[in-house]
Amino acid sequence: MRRIRCTALIFAMLLLASPVLAQETVKLFVYEDGYVQVEISIVPDNYTEPLIVPVTEHAQDIIVEDSRGNPIDFQETNGSLLIYPGSAELVRVSYYTPDLTSKRGIVWTVNFSSEVPFEVLLPDGAVIVDLSDIPLRINGTSITMPPGNQSVSYIIENPPTGKNQKSGALEVLLAFGGAILIGGVFFIWWRKRAGNDGGETKADPIEGALESDELREEERLALKYLLEHGGRASQAEIRDALGIPKTTAWRMFKRLEEKGLVKIIRGRKENWVELKR
Helix, strand or coil: CHHHHHHHHHHHHHHHCEECCCCEEEEEEECCCCCEEEEEEECCCCCCCCEEEECCCCCEEEEEECCCCCECCEEEECCEEEECCCCCCCEEEEEEECCCEEEECCEEEEEEEECCCEEEECCCCEEEEEECCCCCEEECCEEEECCEEEEEEEEECCCCCHHHHHHHHHHHHHHHHHHHHHHHHHHHHHHHHHHHCCCCCCCCHHHHHHHCCCCCHHHHHHHHHHHHCCCEEEHHHHHHHHCCCHHHHHHHHHHHHHCCCEEEEECCCCEEEEECC
């Protein structure tokens, strides 16, 4: 009986909720493996009513926050997010999904339906081969599409093959050899100078961050965990080791990435975190 009442309550709230139409911006960041990061920014018209934001079936790492990065309450129901903006002047929704892309041969296609114009940012090296409609703007691999059910098809250029590739490889080897020689000379000079200066060397940024007061406790523990495990680990592994919720961990990794301490590597099944040394 309680379950029926809860379902009825959610349904009633959905009827009262405001559909996301006005003052909304949408960006799609497309990765080489077909995953897409969807970022939606909304300025609520009515702070007393919840917002409805549709999401894909396999949405992952869902984050709903305000302009300062503070989490905002939400519920997942019927393929949508029911968001309670409270006093937030801006609502940011972010998630990853493999549902928006498909591949046929070497051609990738992004399909997305939106009631507002949206921007698609393709991977580096992408070449657009087809569009479902006339774009509002194109700037390199960034395309702004009009509202509606739209698609963007592209291919990712491969490196040159055959004779040109061999020639290029030879040039790379020669350049690499020269770089090693120059690097060796510089290293010897640097060692001598370091010895003359009392052996002072540039501080490790990770060690410096750990010794500073700028990190939160969970950030410090995450960096120590990475140091103890070869500088790289999956987000799930770190999250389980620290015993923190998924959304808390995701925000923590984003903060560390913005500080230039780690790099987030998106995998097909899970994300990885790597120290930047």
